[in-house]
Amino acid sequence: MTFTDILRLSLTAVLIENFIFIKFLGICPFLGVSKKVNTAAGMGMAVVFVMGVASACCYAVNEFILVRFGLEYMRTLAFILVIAALVQLVEMFLQKSVPALYQALGIYLPLITTNCAVLGVAILNVENNLNFIGSVIYGVMAGVGFMLAITMFASVRERLEFSDYPKCFDGFPIALITAALLSMAFMGFQGLHVW
Amino acid sequence: MNNILAATIALGSIGLVLGILLAVASKVLAIETDERLEKISEILPGANCGACGFAGCNAFASAVINGDVSPSGCPVGGEQLINQISEILGVAVDTRKKVVAHVNCSGGDAILRRFQYVGVESCYAAARVGGGPTECTFACLGFGDCIKACGFGAIRIERGHAVVDREKCTGCGLCAGACPRKIIEIIPEESVYSVSCSSRDRGNITRTVCDYGCIGCLLCVKKCAHEAIIVKDNLARIDYSLCVGCGDCVSVCPRGIIRVAKEV
Numbered sequence: 001m002t003f004t005d006i007l008r009l010s011l012t013a014v015l016i017e018n019f020i021f022i023k024f025l026g027i028c029p030f031l032g033v034s035k036k037v038n039t040a041a042g043m044g045m046a047v048v049f050v051m052g053v054a055s056a057c058c059y060a061v062n063e064f065i066l067v068r069f070g071l072e073y074m075r076t077l078a079f080i081l082v083i084a085a086l087v088q089l090v091e092m093f094l095q096k097s098v099p100a101l102y103q104a105l106g107i108y109l110p111l112i113t114t115n116c117a118v119l120g121v122a123i124l125n126v127e128n129n130l131n132f133i134g135s136v137i138y139g140v141m142a143g144v145g146f147m148l149a150i151t152m153f154a155s156v157r158e159r160l161e162f163s164d165y166p167k168c169f170d171g172f173p174i175a176l177i178t179a180a181l182l183s184m185a186f187m188g189f190q191g192l193h194v195w
Numbered sequence: 196m197n198n199i200l201a202a203t204i205a206l207g208s209i210g211l212v213l214g215i216l217l218a219v220a221s222k223v224l225a226i227e228t229d230e231r232l233e234k235i236s237e238i239l240p241g242a243n244c245g246a247c248g249f250a251g252c253n254a255f256a257s258a259v260i261n262g263d264v265s266p267s268g269c270p271v272g273g274e275q276l277i278n279q280i281s282e283i284l285g286v287a288v289d290t291r292k293k294v295v296a297h298v299n300c301s302g303g304d305a306i307l308r309r310f311q312y313v314g315v316e317s318c319y320a321a322a323r324v325g326g327g328p329t330e331c332t333f334a335c336l337g338f339g340d341c342i343k344a345c346g347f348g349a350i351r352i353e354r355g356h357a358v359v360d361r362e363k364c365t366g367c368g369l370c371a372g373a374c375p376r377k378i379i380e381i382i383p384e385e386s387v388y389s390v391s392c393s394s395r396d397r398g399n400i401t402r403t404v405c406d407y408g409c410i411g412c413l414l415c416v417k418k419c420a421h422e423a424i425i426v427k428d429n430l431a432r433i434d435y436s437l438c439v440g441c442g443d444c445v446s447v448c449p450r451g452i453i454r455v456a457k458e459v
Contacts, residue, residue, distance in 0.1 A: 065209065069201050078206060085213035089220055096224040 001133055009134060011192070013141035019117050020149040021186035026117030030150055031175060033108070040154035044147025046108040048140060051121050053090060054083050055139025058122035059132050079122045087112060117146060153182060231283050232256055238279050240271045244346050246367030247271075259284065270294070271347075271365040293384040294366035296349075296359045300335035300378050301391040301407040301452055303355025307331075322375040330404035333393040335378060344373035387440040388433060390415075391452050395428040407452050415444040415453060 019025045026047070033043045058079050066072055091109045094102040102109075112118055121142045125135040156178050165174055235256040243251040247268045249258055258264045259280060266280035273293055312321050312328035318340040326332055335356035342350045342357070349363035350370060359370075361384065371379040378393040390409060394401045398410030411429035423437035424444060431453070433444075444453045 061209065065205055069205050071202055071205055074202055074206060078209060081206070081210055081213065085217055088217055092217075092220050092224040095226055 001131070005134075006137055009130075009137055010141040010144075013138050014145040014148060015186070015189040016192050018145045018149055018186050018189075019120065019142050020146060021183040022190075023120065025120040026115055026146055029108075029111060029115065030146075030153065031172070031179070033111075034150055034154040034157055034175075037151055037154045037158060039108075040150045041147065043108045043111075044143070044150050046112055047115070047117065047146045048143030050083075050087060050090070050109070050112045051118055051143035051146075052136055052140040054086060054118050054122055055125055055135045056132070057082055057086055059125060059130075059135040062122075062126050075123065075126065076119070079119055083118055083122065117142070149182070153179060156182070229260060231260055234283050235259060235280055238272075238276060238283075239269060240276075240365075242271065242346050244271060244367050244369065246365075246369065270367050273365070294381050295361050295364040295384045296341075296366060296368065296370050297380050297382050297389055297391075298335055298341075298350075298357045298359060298378060299380055299389070299391055299393040300333070300356050301454075302329075302331060302334045302405040303337060303353070305355070305407060306334050306405045307403075319375045327376075331394055331396065331401065331408060333376060333378060333395060334405065336376070340373045340375065341370035341379060344369045383435050385440075386433070386435045386438060388438065388442065388445060388453055390424075390431045390433060391454060392430065392450075395430050397429055401429070407450060409450060409452060412449060414447045414449065418443050418447045 013019075017023060020027065020030050029043055029047075034040045061078055061082050062072075062075065066075060066078060071078075087109060091102070094109070121139050124142075125138055128134075128138070130138055157175060160174055160178065169177065232253075236253050239252040239256060241252050245251070247255045247264070247270065249255040249264075255264070255269060259266055259268065266284065267277045269276060269280075272280075307330040308328050309330055310325065310328055312324060314320055314324060316338050318336040318338040321327055321336050321338055327334075327336060329336065337352050337355045337357065339350070339352055339357065342352070346367070346369065347363050347365055349360045349365070350357050351360065352358070357370075357379075359379075366381055366384070368381050371377070371381060376393070380389075382389060392401075392407065392409040394405070394408045396404075396408075398412065401408035401410050409430050411426050411431065413426055413431075415424045415431055416426055420441070420443065421437050421439055423434045423439070424431055425434065426432075433453075
């Protein structure tokens, strides 16, 4: 894997195929945990972390168990199993050895357990035939894309508190309109070919 | 058949391995949580009222254990709770007098009205319309903002003004903050008498608008043998650190507003 490949993969994951704005994965935490920039960034960090680790583990499970025994059709089930256990394990490990990080990620870790974005990244890795390093990079960068999207959205929502929009749009309606506009803006990255 | 078997075995073994891994991890990575935290959280009122200044009862419990705040920091729990917490922590009992809220107005329906207020049923809103519907600008408006603020159902409206039930009141002070006219005072529970008026208007004005207003006549000040009453801005106030509860002031008050606080 050359440096150009890595760069292209990263750019694709963060901007061109942003998980939230283009692929519409992980919308639940995107809407739920985006009221404040601080918590949104915390959620983003947790997603980056889990997506990276999940990509690595799911790659291994896919390569050494599913493909070997011809069980590709069980992919979704196996990945969910692995991701759920993995998040649990990571949570316990962090609580024990890195309490500061555990405090920072807080409740967001278990929230991600069955997040479709995490499962999505694992399945996309397989569909795109990425190797181990590629999978991990794609996973981490998809997480970075998620973090970018959610912090951006959260900062807009914070401003919304003080802006003067029709009262009937209060709460989720205005949030969804904002998300739609942001998503359309990200459409602009489609067809971006640097190399 | 072979397919089903292979799938079952493969996924079953993945599940088994992960399950064993998690079981081992939960033993190896077990955290020793402070059992005092659990105990204290259990005996705290659990209303999460925030009167202690922390985000909730759990936050208060961990602050107590860390020694950031004394066990008496919970204004709701009372002496019994302080004793229990101190027992769990093994520190000396630090008692603090229980306080209760008291509404310093006994006018209510008896106060003259400037206009009939028909707006939103809220003291906050009413107080902002032309200085409020009551002639006395220090009077209880009786719309019950304090009732909404009270998490313990300790306040009711009687004859147009708010009354605190001392049995239920925990002295958290949320009502005092909610009152737009700031006429709710937090006083020691053992205090027997109180001047139930907040009017700082001159005596002749107070006299014309309300039958139960303090006119600053100083009779109570002269009568009090313990110098526990002072009149400032045409309003008598009892200094609870000096008051002995003799009740001499009650009989001399021409307006009848120094009363047994428990009965007001």
